[in-house]
Structure formats: C-alpha cells, structure tokens
Amino acid sequence: MTMETPQIGARVRRLRRQRHVAQAELAAAIGISASYLNLIEHNRRTVTVPLLLKLAGYFGIEAGELAQSDDSRLAGDLMEVFGDDMFADLDLTNQDIRDLARTNPVAARATLHLFDKFRELQGEQGEQREAAHAPSRNVTGRIYHGATDAISDFVQENANHFPALEEAAERVRQDIDAASDIFETGLRTYLRNVFGMDWRLASLPDGIARRVSEDGRTIEISDTLPPETVQFSVCHHLGLMAARSETEQIIAQSTLPGNDAPALARNVLASYFAAALIMPYAPFLKAAQINRYDVERVARQFGASFEQVCHRMTSLQRPGASGIPLHLVRTDIAGNISKRFSLSGIHIPRHSGACPRWNVYSAFLQPGQINIQLSRMPDGETYFCIARSYAKGSFRHHAQLRHLSVGLGCHISHASKLIYSDGIDLKNEARVVPIGVGCRICPRQSCEQRAHPPADHRFNLSDAERGESLYARI
Numbered sequence: 114m115t116m117e118t119p120q121i122g123a124r125v126r127r128l129r130r131q132r133h134v135a136q137a138e139l140a141a142a143i144g145i146s147a148s149y150l151n152l153i154e155h156n157r158r159t160v161t162v163p164l165l166l167k168l169a170g171y172f173g174i175e176a177g178e179l180a181q182s183d184d185s186r187l188a189g190d191l192m193e194v195f196g197d198d199m200f201a202d203l204d205l206t207n208q209d210i211r212d213l214a215r216t217n218p219v220a221a222r223a224t225l226h227l228f229d230k231f232r233e234l235q236g237e238q239g240e241q242r243e244a245a246h247a248p249s250r251n252v253t254g255r256i257y258h259g260a261t262d263a264i265s266d267f268v269q270e271n272a273n274h275f276p277a278l279e280e281a282a283e284r285v286r287q288d289i290d291a292a293s294d295i296f297e298t299g300l301r302t303y304l305r306n307v308f309g310m311d312w313r314l315a316s317l318p319d320g321i322a323r324r325v326s327e328d329g330r331t332i333e334i335s336d337t338l339p340p341e342t343v344q345f346s347v348c349h350h351l352g353l354m355a356a357r358s359e360t361e362q363i364i365a366q367s368t369l370p371g372n373d374a375p376a377l378a379r380n381v382l383a384s385y386f387a388a389a390l391i392m393p394y395a396p397f398l399k400a401a402q403i404n405r406y407d408v409e410r411v412a413r414q415f416g417a418s419f420e421q422v423c424h425r426m427t428s429l430q431r432p433g434a435s436g437i438p439l440h441l442v443r444t445d446i447a448g449n450i451s452k453r454f455s456l457s458g459i460h461i462p463r464h465s466g467a468c469p470r471w472n473v474y475s476a477f478l479q480p481g482q483i484n485i486q487l488s489r490m491p492d493g494e495t496y497f498c499i500a501r502s503y504a505k506g507s508f509r510h511h512a513q514l515r516h517l518s519v520g521l522g523c524h525i526s527h528a529s530k531l532i533y534s535d536g537i538d539l540k541n542e543a544r545v546v547p548i549g550v551g552c553r554i555c556p557r558q559s560c561e562q563r564a565h566p567p568a569d570h571r572f573n574l575s576d577a578e579r580g581e582s583l584y585a586r587i
Contacts, residue, residue: 121165122156123218127270128172129154130366143167156218173432187221188214189460189550194228225463229262260373262463264381265453267369273454274430275385277359278352282389285355289390296391296416300347304332308354312347322346337509341418345387352386353379360386385428391417392425398436401426405532406437408499408521419501423521427454437527440496442473446516457523459488459496460550468549469562473520476500480516485533487525487545491556495545498522499533 129139140150143164152158160168188211195205214221288307289299304310312332317324322335323346332350334343352360360382364375392415404410412422420443429436438456444467445451453461461467467474472486484500499521506514528534538544549555552565 121160122154123270125150125168126154127272128174132172132276139171142171187218190225190463191221193463193551194225197228260370260377263370263374264377265463267367267374267378268381268454270368272430272456273385273428275359275363275382276431277363278356278382278386279389279394279431281356281359282352282386283393285351286390286393297344300344300351304347304351308351314343323350325350337512339418341412341416341421344391344416345384345418345421348387348390349383351390352383356382356386384424388417388421388425388428391415392422394429394431395434397425398429398431398434401429401436405530407532419503420517420519423519426521427456430456437523437530439521439523442467442471442520444473444518444520446477446518448474451517452519457496457527458494459490459522459524462551467551468555469564470546470548470560471500471520472498472546473500473518476502476518476520477516480504483533485537487537487539488522488548489545491547491549495525496522497525497528497531497534497539499531 129136136150136154137147140147143150144167145164149158153160191210191214194200195210213224285303289296289303291299292302292306293299301311304312310330310332312334314336315333317333317335322338322342324333325331326333332347334346338346360379363382364378367378369375369378397411397415400411400414406426408419408422408426411417412419415422417425423441426436427439427441430438438458440455440457440459440461441452442450442454442461443452448467448469450462450467453463455461471488472484475486476482476484480502482501486498486500487495488498489495500518502516502518504514504516506512523531525539528539547557547560549557549560552560552563555563557563
C-alpha cells in the first residue's frame, strides 16, 4: 500500500538537516539505502505506510504531520504567476497548474524562481529608465524583490522553526536568569561579562534605531522607541553576536540565492533569536495554551508587543511540543504585504495585494481593536482569522507614523482553541466571508469588490446593464 505524498521529500530533508543528521545515518535508522532515501527526498519515490511511520517515529512527530502536503501553497503561488497578463492567451486551467505542482514540484518551484527573476529585472529596468529621464536625481536604491521572496520561502520551508537558534537562546537565557530575576538587569550583566558591552538610550539621527558606538563598547538605542522595541533591538544585536555560528550554519545549509538574501537572512534569524530569548519556548507555549492564545495578555506577561507575540506564536513547531499551526500576514495601509507565513493552509499572495475582503484590511477601520472573521477560500476551506491595526513610530512630535495591520489565523478545526472564538457560532454559514488570494486568480465572478478581471476571463460589456463592479460577471 502506498500513499501519495508529493511533498514529503522536502519535509524529510528539512527535518533531517535541522537535526544535523546525514542521509546515510537516517537511512540506516529506518532500514533503507541512502540512495533510496535520496530519491524520497527529491520526491521520486512514493512512501509506504510502514516507512512513513518509521520516519515519523524517528523525528518524533505524528505521521499525519509528516505526510501533510504543501501542494496547495505551491499551486497557489503558481496560479498567481500564471495569472499575469503575459499568460492571458495560453488557456491554462487551474487543473493544469495543480497537476504541475503535484507531479513535478521541482519544475514548479523553478518556474516560480524564474518569474521572480523576471519581476526583479523589470524593476531594475524601470529604475534605469527613471534615472535616464531624471539625471539630476540620485537613484541609488536597488530592487530587493527576489531576495525578500527568497527569505519568505526560506522561512516557510523551515516552518518558521529553527531548533539551533532555540537552543542558543535557551543557553543565553539561563545565564541571564542566573544573573538576575529581572530580565533587563540580567541582560545588561550578560552583555557586560561576555562581550564587554553595555547599552543605553541615546538621541540618534532620524531614521536610526540602533547603532554601536565608535569604541564598540556601547549599543545605542534611539530614545524615541517604545520599551518593547528597545528590548527587542538589544536582543537582536545580541543574536548577531551570540548565535553567529548557528546562523551561518543555517544559511550555509539553505538554498538561498547568493545575492542580498544571506544578509537579509542574518537579520531575520537574529530577530528569531531575539524573540526566543525574550519569550523562551516552553514558558511561552504554556502561556499561550493556558491563555488560549490571548495575544494581548501573553504580550503583557513577556513585555513584548502585539506583533512580536503573533510572530512568536507562529514559531511553536517543536516536535512533540507544538502549538496551533498558524498563518501570519502583515500589510500596510496601501495593501503592500511585508510579511507572510502560513502553516494553517491558507494561501497568502506572493506578488500582489490580497483580497480586500480579508479582515487584515478592514482592521484599519477600527484601529487597536481585534477584528474577527471566518474566512473561506475558493477551495472551500474555512479559516478563523483575527486582525488588528496599529501605528509604529517614534515618541516625538510630528513623527511620521507607519500604519500597519497584522493578521493571525488558523484552520477552522483549531478555532475553539483561541479565546477570540468565544461567543461565536463557528458553524453559522451566515458569518462566513468568501475571500480569495487576489482578483486575477480568484474564480468568484460576482464579487462586488473585484478590482481586476480574472486572468482567464473574457467579458462583454452591456450598455443596458452594469454591475456593481465593471469586472463582475452579471
């Protein structure tokens, strides 16, 4: 008996690398040859149920978790790509795209990479044209589109869980706690004893949140930042120093491209370390479960911000001690998605703004309040989503504020574990909001909020009758 597990290879390879296990060692442990394991990791062999159980037992996870497919996310990314106008006349169907994701995921990911590079080159050429028409303007910026997408994929491939950084943060936290019962005091003692450094608030130039003094002995943090941001910034810099070897090894074992991605990855991994240091895994998981993922209450307990706690909740993927599989999305008021990650199964757009029906956008209408939504994607799956908008900026008069919204959610099957579901009839179909990924790949023709026609849609306009949306089929 075999089981269709088209993406199990990537999961096995990721788990093996996270535990620093060689292919030969894992193969011997589960009773197969190293060459056969290599074929499995590249999705060139199906996996029998007994072998699936052996793999799950070796890694200490449930067999269902190991066999869970990433097909839907890969297919969704491909649909977004093929929704571009350049493919409008090719008559590709959704089934064609799903078949590619399922039968040849390597080629599918190569297609995504090729399209990312195409978009990156488009941006660079646009900058060059702008510079040519405005020679007096100093155009020095670069397009980081490809690198940032690579980082998002890197985090997704690792399920936003990095055991080596968790272990490093736990070692440092033990030393900090041994120095003082007060985290800030212990942090200062650790920095001074281990790195000969201190940190202080300073009046820094606009736009500078942190810098190291010229003598290298002081971390200067802008005195206009909120306390939780100050604390996180210090721990971020500590992560660059205390977890350097772990960070470099993670990057070396990744498939990140060699442009700006490694530098961005170091920053992301330092942030991961900082979160793990401030919110240690076991105590944080316990607090999340006891308080039923009440973000604000947990944030108060750990002295962290709402966004920091949301991020940390998505990283609780330790085998045998995992949290709810969550998704997270962050957008600005213009609809630009700056952070995206999904373990819940919901698809978050790769290249464009998401559906305007998502509560991550309507949350801007009620700043600081939790906005709750039962969201149903076109594939019929329903998700429980919360969103909250907030402003980020410095404590000074006339400071420019960034208005952001962060969304957190899970599959409807886990909704009752979140405190935000209390008093909500999760089975009430009238509460469900049909949403999509983006207009160009959304099949809902009658949506009154449609901003673009579907990529495969051909429509006739009538002078006698007009719908609420020009692109809605009536």
